[in-house]
Amino acid sequence: MPASVLYFFIIHGVLTFPDGSLTGHCTGSTAMAEAQKKQAVLRAEPAAEKTVNSRFCKVTINGRRELDVPAGKSLLTALRDEKILVPTVCRGRGICGVCKVKVLHGGGAILPTETPLLTKEEQRCNIRLSCQITVQNDIAVEIPEPVLSVREYDTVCTEIEELTYDMKRFRFELKNPPSMKFVAGQFVQLLCPRYKESSEAVYRAYSIASNPNDNGYIDLIIRKAPRGICTTWCFDYLKTGRSVRLSGPYGDFHLSDTDAPIICIAGGSGMAPFVSMLNAMRDIRSKRQVSYFFGGNTVRDLCLQEQMKIFESVLPGFMFIPVVARPAENERWSGQTGLVTEAVQRQFKDLSRHEGYLCGGPGMIDASIKVLKGLGMPDEKIYYDRFA
Ligand SMILES: Cc1cc2nc3c(=O)[nH]c(=O)nc-3n(C[C@H](O)[C@H](O)[C@H](O)COP(=O)(O)OP(=O)(O)OC[C@H]3O[C@@H](n4cnc5c(N)ncnc54)[C@H](O)[C@@H]3O)c2cc1C
Numbered sequence: 001m002p003a004s005v006l007y008f009f010i011i012h013g014v015l016t017f018p019d020g021s022l023t024g025h026c027t028g029s030t031a032m033a034e035a036q037k038k039q040a041v042l043r044a045e046p047a048a049e050k051t052v053n054s055r056f057c058k059v060t061i062n063g064r065r066e067l068d069v070p071a072g073k074s075l076l077t078a079l080r081d082e083k084i085l086v087p088t089v090c091r092g093r094g095i096c097g098v099c100k101v102k103v104l105h106g107g108g109a110i111l112p113t114e115t116p117l118l119t120k121e122e123q124r125c126n127i128r129l130s131c132q133i134t135v136q137n138d139i140a141v142e143i144p145e146p147v148l149s150v151r152e153y154d155t156v157c158t159e160i161e162e163l164t165y166d167m168k169r170f171r172f173e174l175k176n177p178p179s180m181k182f183v184a185g186q187f188v189q190l191l192c193p194r195y196k197e198s199s200e201a202v203y204r205a206y207s208i209a210s211n212p213n214d215n216g217y218i219d220l221i222i223r224k225a226p227r228g229i230c231t232t233w234c235f236d237y238l239k240t241g242r243s244v245r246l247s248g249p250y251g252d253f254h255l256s257d258t259d260a261p262i263i264c265i266a267g268g269s270g271m272a273p274f275v276s277m278l279n280a281m282r283d284i285r286s287k288r289q290v291s292y293f294f295g296g297n298t299v300r301d302l303c304l305q306e307q308m309k310i311f312e313s314v315l316p317g318f319m320f321i322p323v324v325a326r327p328a329e330n331e332r333w334s335g336q337t338g339l340v341t342e343a344v345q346r347q348f349k350d351l352s353r354h355e356g357y358l359c360g361g362p363g364m365i366d367a368s369i370k371v372l373k374g375l376g377m378p379d380e381k382i383y384y385d386r387f388a
Pocket residue numbers: 029030032033187204205206207208221222223224225226227228229230231232251269270272385386387388
């Protein structure tokens with residue numbers, strides 16, 4: 001196992017720091033999703049960004065790199081200024097909970113703005129929200145190695161393809177650096193600039209839909225959120241030829257290195273990481289058994305069916321099962337109907353030997369976990385990316 005994997009050892013979304021302490025029961029994108037659920041109850045502000053005086057403090061990272069940081073800066077800003085791209089979805093407002101680092105010394109006591117986003121175990125291990133720490137004195141932190149390799153990428157949008165009435169696939173050619181090394185299942189953050197309908201630039205997470213072996217570009221499958229800041233920009237303002245800033249790769253959602261049969265369940269743009277995984281499986285001529293259930297409300301919510309048929313023809317163990325909750329009166333549909341979870345229950349009676357991979361909105365994820373567990377799938381074999 002490579003050192004970076006050992007350092008950032010993740011099982012079922014649990015991130016382990018080198019000393020064995022845990023970040024909680026989920027991390028990376030899963031933790032982000034869990035944290036986003038708490039947005040409604042927490043509205044903290046970024047740590048004060050005023051420079052108290054010209055005093056500098058030392059920030060030591062993983063015992064081997066030192067930064068001189070003006071007192072008064074937030075730790076998150078200090079790190080990101082040095083291109084250490086600790087993830088943030090809320091840009092330091094204490095909402096998303098993805099900016100966690102382990103503090104070895106310094107940093108003061110855990111703040112009330114942090115506690116709702118940290119598990120008891122994390123608090124015990126001094127895992128902190130870097131956006132809430134104001135650097136006032138010397139501080140030593142531990143940051144997982146994969147986070148240290150996150151980079152910013154200048155890209156150009158080269159293709160936009162309509163997949164459904166509310167989903168598009170965007171291709172971003174990587175210019176600088178010209179390639180990104182990622183694992184199928186990981187995600188990037190897209191920097192949506194200020195524009196007519198949004199007074200601030202925002203970052204949003206999107207799962208990579210392209211093949212990790214074609215690492216000169218990144219495909220994203222984006223579903224339009226009604227009045228959503230970033231998706232409105234992507235759908236109504238982003239044109240081919242336009243420069244876009246991405247950062248990544250982030251997250252720990254990826255296929256395990258076993259040959260256990262797999263159940264995948266997705267809805268909407270939850271299709272994205274599976275397209276990446278299936279491409280990677282095709283490249284290694286995988287024979288692994290994969291049953292992929294994709295749910296839509298109506299037939300017009302289904303997408304990439306032709307591509308799925310091609311995967312079925314080249315991956316001997318792969319089966320795509322589209323499920324439509326309620327076909328509209330004018331829609332012809334001879335496939336499965338009802339909830340995607342009902343289709344799983346119809347097809348399988350015992351999933352104790354399977355692994356589950358889920359991607360999509362929180363409702364579908366929670367319902368799927370319940371069903372998979374009910375069919376005997378062990379908790380630690382259920383992996384998910386929640387697009388909260
Ligand atoms: C790990 C991860 C991976 C993801 N991957 C994908 C992916 O591959 N594809 C994809 O499409 N999405 C993905 N997402 C979701 C994505 O990050 C965004 O959340 C989504 O695109 C919406 O962003 P937005 O800026 O358009 O909407 P936002 O502006 O964030 O708004 C979201 C919704 O909330 C509503 N809203 C906002 N503010 C309010 C308010 N004050 N009151 C009421 N409603 C409000 C908006 O109308 C909108 O419908 C992923 C998320 C995570 C965490």
